Amino acid sequence: MAATTPTLGPFPGGMDNRRADYDLRGGRDVGDLLRNAVNVDLTNQGRARRRAGFDLAQAGLDCHSLWAPRSGAFGLYADAGDVFCVRPVAGALQRVQIAQGYGMTSALSFAEVHEAVYFSDGLRVGSYHPVSGPTPAWVPQFGVEIQGRRLDALPAGHIVAFHRNRALVAVHNTLFYSEPFVPHLYDPAQNFMQFPGRITVLACVEAGIAVCADQTYFLPGGVPSASMVATLNYGAVEGTLTYQPGTGGGAAWMSPMGLVTLSQSGEITNVQESRVVVGTADRGASVYRRSNGLRQLISTLSDPGEAKAGIGSFMEAEIVRKETLL
Template sequence: MLTFESFTGINNVLPEHRMSGKDLVQAQNVDIGLTGEIMRRGGYAEVSALCHKNVHEAPGFILATCGSALTAIHPDGARHIIHPAMGPERVWYCDLPDGRTTYTNGLIHGVTDGLIGMDRSVPAPASLGATDDSFGALHPGQYRYHLTHVRLADRLEGQAVSSEPIEIAMGGMRLDGLPVLEGHAINVYLSGKDGEGAYLAGVATGGSFEYTGTNAALVLPCRTLGAQAFPVGTITAFWRGRVLVAQGEVLWASRPSAPHLADWRDFKPLGAAITAIQPVDDGVYVGTTQDLIFLSGTTWDGLGFVPTRRGPVVLGSGVAAPGDRIKLGDGTGAGTAMLCIAGGEIVAGFAGGQTTSLTSNRYRTTAAEVCAAFREVGGIPQYLAVPQ
């Protein structure tokens, strides 16, 4: 049995002839204790003989792709098919504060509560229908009308489509040929006279709608006017009421408290393909194929671009971690921290953009893509990164 009086860790940087008896080139199936002791890693028990990929521990259930189906697995063993055909690509997840989890593979995206899967966004109406005159109490003049789909299952409202100005001469407006979408109603909004604003005129559940009310009754504004559906991307994270998503070299943010919508201006080009997104208390760390970037600030519009010069970040290596469990100088950090592989080393990032390498001059990896996680086993903090 191999024993160490004092163990300083794994070292694959120095030549072996320069190492002391305190180093190992590699170690398999072992855990390292808080004082450097080496212990046999605990075993495991097989739960299922089926192949499960893209495993994610969501609040109250586990998500995984089994074959091509995205499946939710509950503690009592119950299984629910969330999406029947996610395909073989990697799936990225984001846990929302309301207990739901978003999922995306860059082509298909949605959201689930562990029981059913729903589209991430509500589509815009495919057409505006046709207008006709009607008698009513509106002031004669030019108006615009706007349509949105509302999903009946959760009352989620999608982006609006808007008409050109129409002339209302007899005080009313009738719409025919409205785009009917199964499982959705249509909210109809009408502007004030001369086309300003968009206010709820009523709800259509079929292909026709008629408004004969007054201008004074138009008071509830359209909240989704000018929005667009949330972009389909890959790496996803939740930050200060917004959902962030990577789309190639571009970082997008959802509207606050509306993870299914985005505004056309709410994107930030990073200059290189995004490989990690990890928020901390006062900013967001974004890994790219060129560098680890700290976006400093607490508001989307106020984020400042701060390069760390730690080097390229490995795809999928970014994870959140408690700062007080991560070494920083002679002590530990505080608040929310992050871990990733940057420049071949395991790097920790803290609030304020402060970073430190945990494996400098001791350990380097050449992995190009990993599936990473942070956990504690018997009080021992562990960063796991499995090459993909």
């Protein structure tokens, strides 16, 4: 009599790579679990379906640092030392160069500042103004006097953010922040905070600012803050911060212990630590994706030890070992 092949699924609980591969029965409340999932999407009901492929939308030479505002009206990215804006026009992508000399050796960081966008690659600063408005351009300035106070332009940094009429810039382990309503200027004598490690994420929500460095800290109300709370004893993977589309959503990023979410009220939660082990990564990227009724947050991580196969490309292989038959 032939043995019956056991079936697994559906998988409403998703992945769990902390369990052994012979222990993926999750029980009545959780359902079955996946050890791994490659190039598949899980529906809201836990059914697995093959992920669709992709088409080339815009060619480039060395594209990186893709970013879009919450409205999704346009996108900005770096390509071979220039900054480009892309937006959908008549069913196609229109690409326009907006700046030169950025991103040759490092990633760019972007932040919405009212109707404008501030950006920096750690060496230079710049701003993009898609529509006219009151936000000043971010250019190098020193010794600007406003109401008897000496203010300088915010320095270039590897992270740019904006919260409650103040622009923020991270330079290694130091957080600089602007004066209110003049987001391009700060007081060099007092508008800064230092952290024990390199800052990798600045996440801004209504209740305050999360700063990921050697640990994850929360600044209630923003900067300057009367208090600072350490909420997680680890930091984040640089470049993985993303915000939920729309104005009422929170933020999310990848940490060494899995995906972390930040609500508008300031609640920080690791939603993966109990089930998923994340590999070592020094940088990554995240994006919200909507497709065929699914809403997903997708993060990609860069392994500092991965074998490179040319500039801007890499090879990845997954090895699945089958049972040895005797």
